[in-house]
Amino acid sequence: MMVQDAVAYERQENTDKVHLEETGTAMASGTRDRCQPEWNWRSSFLLLALSYLLIAILFGIVMSNGSRISSEVKKVHEQLPMKEGLFPCGSQSREWEYFHGRCYFFSTQKVVWHIAKDHCEEKNSTLVVVHNVAEQNFLQLQTKGERYWIGLNDLKAEGEWRWVDGTNYRTSFKNWKMGQPTDYERNEDCAEISVSGEWNDENCNRDNFYVCERPLPS
Ligand SMILES: [Ca+2]
Ligand SMILES: [Ca+2]
Incomplete structure (x- = not known):
């Protein structure tokens, strides 16, 4: 069980x-x-x-x-310091180059120094006054291999260089080529940017390109 x-x-x-x-x-x-x-x-x-x-x-x-x-x-x-897009130096002036708040015109015509001065004045500008090394470098790049008049001369008194806008020559920037100015044959009273970019005094009646300068249009 x-x-x-x-x-x-x-x-x-x-x-x-x-x-x-x-x-x-x-x-x-x-x-x-x-x-x-x-x-x-x-x-x-x-x-x-x-x-x-x-x-x-x-x-x-x-x-x-x-x-x-x-x-x-x-x-x-x-x-951008421009009021007119890509052309700060004026819509009608593609021929003017802009650099550091100023406008520069590089001629395509060769003329004597006095005519160059007049042409710049007709364009409400002056022959270029080189204020510093930056401006010098800019000009040197643009004028490479050619000779351009600048706004410097000793026409009034030999050896007394004057800028066309009244800038004090003695205290301002200089970039003379070594040995220049020479006043060769006592007949070199106008300054040019030479092919090397440095300055040379030259006979004012020589035909050269030239550079005009003016402030930005207001
Ligand atoms: Ca001279
Ligand atoms: Ca010279």
């Missing part, structure tokens, strides 16, 4: 175990099935949120760069 009870008990236990395993599997399976949609929903929400965040960051970077570029362009534009 006891053996039968034990066998019956064991069978019941095995049956319960199998049932429990089946039930457990079913329950686990049921739980997964129920959890699956919830997990997907959370993932989707998370991905969406991350996408929005990424877009927001990218938008911020683009806007920041755009704003920076815009402010750089504005700064450059403000620094």
Whole structure:
């Protein structure tokens, strides 16, 4: 009797175990099935949120760069001393070159010094007065290999050089070629930018190109 009870008990236990395993599997399976949609929903929400965040960051970077570029362009534009776009020296004067707040005209015609002076005055300018090394370098670059009259002469008294605009010669910038001025044959009273870019005194009746200078149009 006891053996039968034990066998019956064991069978019941095995049956319960199998049932429990089946039930457990079913329950686990049921739980997964129920959890699956919830997990997907959370993932989707998370991905969406991350996408929005990424877009927001990218938008911020683009806007920041755009704003920076815009402010750089504005700064450059403000620094340009021009009222007329690409031609600060006047819309009708493409022949005038701009440099450091001034306008320069480089002739394409060779004339004597006095005619050059008159031509510049007709253009509301003067023969160029070279104030400093920066201006000298600019002129030297533009006149390379040719000779150009400048607004300097000792016509009134030999050796007393005068700038046409009254700039004090003694205290101002000079760039004479070594050994110049020579007043060769006592007949060199006008200054030119020579082929080397340095200055030379020359016979005023020689035909040379010339450079006129004027302030920016107001
Ligand atoms: Ca002289
Ligand atoms: Ca000379």
